[in-house]
Amino acid sequence: MTDGARWLRRLAQRVWAECLARSGALWWVQRRLRSQGAVVVLAFHRVLNEQDGRPSFRLPGMIVRPETFAAVLKHMARHHLPVDAAEAEPGGKPGRIRIALTFDDGWADNAGLVTLLSECRCPAVVFVCPSLCGQILPFAAETPTAADRALSWEEIRRMRRAGIRFGAHTRTHAALPELRAEEARAEIAGSKADLERALGEPCTVFAFPYGRTSPALRRQVREAGFARAFALWRGVWTEESDPWDLPRVCVWERSFTGLTGRFSPVMFDYCVFWRAWRANARHLAAREPEPSRVSAGKAA
């Protein structure tokens, strides 16, 4: 797609979001989410400014700029209810929509977010790959800089002391459906054991790398002793959700900004609530019935 076509697409999306806002549709969808007691889980990767990570900007879909991230947190703290993805439970009538923040891969820049997260009282869960800690991450830019490494164990421990929670994301960021069952088990259970050894506490949450999962892998995650697992399909978490296939909304800079490049509350409502709501309905309609799913959900 050319730059011009991309810009036109962005323009059309923003005009559409504005129409939905003015018609009351964005307000309506939030009312539905509140009445369902839904949790919306956001999946971030990196919070990076252009100077620190110019080569990394070849993967812009993983990046939010620091000023946008700060605006998102302040907006969330003011209008919604930030919750911990590891402890949140959907249901009830919370009055505000619960939003949980998660970060995938444990990029080193996440260490710089601790103060802002605690000032805005936003809990966060960072999903890390224990075998990659401190290393340049394999899916970083072709010519990685120091900014393209994963958090070190020292940084992880420091962040944990400051209240950030850590979940497992396999040992090596493996594409689990491509592995044999015993290899997948070693990646899943091994990442849990490594984190528990390093942090001295139970690790209860898991996120599937690339969001790639299957019924057999979800069963393995449950058997490894995780209480819940997050995928990357866009949707909302309700009481009906499968605890080992929880949806998340993958977000990046453009999820939150208008055409001027500044934070836009309309784009936030559109990307976080409207698109998640719409995708949720499509996902549930398309999903094949899984006989084990109902009993697995009850066992949680």
Ligand SMILES: [Zn+2]
């Ligand atoms: Zn990942």
